[in-house]
Amino acid sequence: MKGMxxxxxxxxxxxxxxVIPFMASRAGNWFYLFGLVCYYTGVMLVAIKQxxxxxxxxxxxxxxxxxxxxxxxxxxxFLFVCMFAGALFYHLAQNAKYFSQNVLPENKEAxxxxxxxxxxxxxxxxxxxxxxxxxxxxxxxxxxxxEVFFK
Numbered sequence: 001m002k003g004m005x006x007x008x009x010x011x012x013x014x015x016x017x018x019v020i021p022f023m024a025s026r027a028g029n030w031f032y033l034f035g036l037v038c039y040y041t042g043v044m045l046v047a048i049k050q051x052x053x054x055x056x057x058x059x060x061x062x063x064x065x066x067x068x069x070x071x072x073x074x075x076x077x078f079l080f081v082c083m084f085a086g087a088l089f090y091h092l093a094q095n096a097k098y099f100s101q102n103v104l105p106e107n108k109e110a111x112x113x114x115x116x117x118x119x120x121x122x123x124x125x126x127x128x129x130x131x132x133x134x135x136x137x138x139x140x141x142x143x144x145x146x147e148v149f150f151k
Contacts, residue, residue, distance in 0.1 A: 005097040012043065012089035020082065031075060035082035042086030057083055120148045 016039040024032035045054045061080045071077065123144050128136065 005093060005100055008093035008096050012093055015089065032078060035079055038079045038082040039086035042083035043090045046087040046090050054087065116148050120145055
């Protein structure tokens with residue numbers, strides 16, 4: 001899972017350098033290359049935790065689309081999508097990093113605990129089978145638990 005963070009990091013760095021020039025050449029309009037600047041601006045705004053500044057382009061785009069109309073083939077839409085994609089891919093990479101560093105180790109520890117509980121229950125069951133006439137006291141349970149957990 002730690003490799004996923006590295007793959008996503010490379011992806012959000014390399015992705016715009018391949019896709020945006022391809023889109024610019026396909027459209028025949030090299031002004032689309034400004035999308036690279038917007039993409040990395042979106043990455044930087046999210047990386048330095050300035051999401052409030054990210055609202056300025058959103059309000060500008062809203063005003064522009066309200067005033068001049070919305071079009072999928074407009075520069076403003078393309079640049080906004082580039083900025084949003086940069087922020088989104090960076091955020092996905094950071095979430096993968098958090099998940100691999102924090103959540104997975106917690107799950108591993110929880111699974112180890114569950115395995116020890118299962119082993120303790122199995123030993124307790126075995127003790128009941130080998131000593132059917134004895135009453136199981138808390139001291140016996142504590143002894144089995146100490147053997148399993150602190151071995």
